[in-house]
Amino acid sequence: MGWGTRYGALLGPLLAGGARPDVVADAAHGLGLPERGRFAVVVLGAPVPEAVAAEGPDADGTRWWWGRAERSPGAEEEDVAVVLLGGAGPAGAVARLTERGAGPGGMSPVVGSPAELGAARRLAGTALLTCVPGARKVVRLDERLPAALLVSRPELAARLLAEVLGPLLERGPAERAVLVGAVEAWLECGGSVGRAAVRLGCHRNTVFNRLRRLERLTARSLTRPPELVELVLALEVLRLTPGAS
Template sequence: MRRGTRYGVLLGPLLAGGAPPDLVRRAARGLGLPERGAYAVVVLAGSVPEAAVAEGPDADGTLWRWCGSGDGDGAGDVAVVLLGAAGPPGAVARLGKHGAGPGGMSPVVGSLAELGAARRLAGTALLTCAPGTREVVRLDERLPTALLVSRPELSARLLAEVFGPLLALVPAERAVLVGTLEAWLECGGSMGRAAVRLRCHRNTVFNRLRRLERLTARSLSRPRELVDLVLALDVLRLSSAPP
């Protein structure tokens, strides 16, 4: 039996939020953790690999306490992490090393009493992971996307409003335009670098992007309209359907 199984009894009330101070103190003693410290919560979709279950301390002093989710929100195992010198990036790197994921990490909170809010935010971070990926992401690095997944009805409306004509294309044609937009964005808006990545001529990238602008009635050169396109692209990326 995993040690994390017994931690569920102690962590459950903390992760649910609203635990009274005396319960927080008792849980801290049982967990072997201080009441106050730099904490984060990690939620994973599915079970964590056995190699990642070690409680620590890691080389930088990070401590881990694992338990099951039981929340029915798509999460599997949940960890409360007392962060060490490497901070959140170090914890995420550790999970990636052991092949955990997809997963989401909350922002840092200052005490065990704040784990309820951290658990909810970690769950939101998990929702920003694209289907089929093994990434573990930090909410602080996915805030715009987190806003989208928090309001699915608005996300669906945004996708239909911005990409409606694009979605009407045959899948192969749509995938070419979406892939070109993704490459252009990843290359910092450089036509030349996007062309190298896509192994096509620079003019081909230009023509594809101009067609995308016509279809969406939005210009890549207008910042507010570019925001619409980027957010709609995030919604499309998070959908279960391929582009």
């Protein structure tokens, strides 16, 4: 795996994983990383904006080391950063990226040492996979764990989609959009049909009827927790599958 940009040669051993402790220590020292701290890794699916890659710490003390590497031999390059978090923590770092037009992107959980950055890079890559294609947004893995599980096992995710939403996917695009929109609004409104109706701009009975139709098509009940979990996860797969919705 080739690495580019100013910090590439030093970031490579840290983010590839599996390097000897002395190699990790030398790379961390060369970058000026402390032995212990609050670190995260960010992986972007689009080129890093110039405003994001600018030198110098953020106002809260967050520091960034950007590099560029191939996702796999022969694949397109992606921008990757090691982040030493400041006072605003991971949420502040993600907000900075989003405000400056970065994305799509994924951020790993917080780790405590440079030796853990290889694992963090893999998790940041998984977080990136949970972004809808083309989205200008950076997401944290810790906030996308169900979706991360699904993208980590694409063959099972595809099976879940076919098993749970197969009959719905056989309907026309307009009908699919109406039924999916109803259940998504209902979920976002905490299971309130009335609030979902306000959000959708229709009568509550219309929402109720759409939900019942979805239940009949999928043979899953929104009132049975195990079946509701299946529906929610299948809808997440649908969201992440280009052209399926």
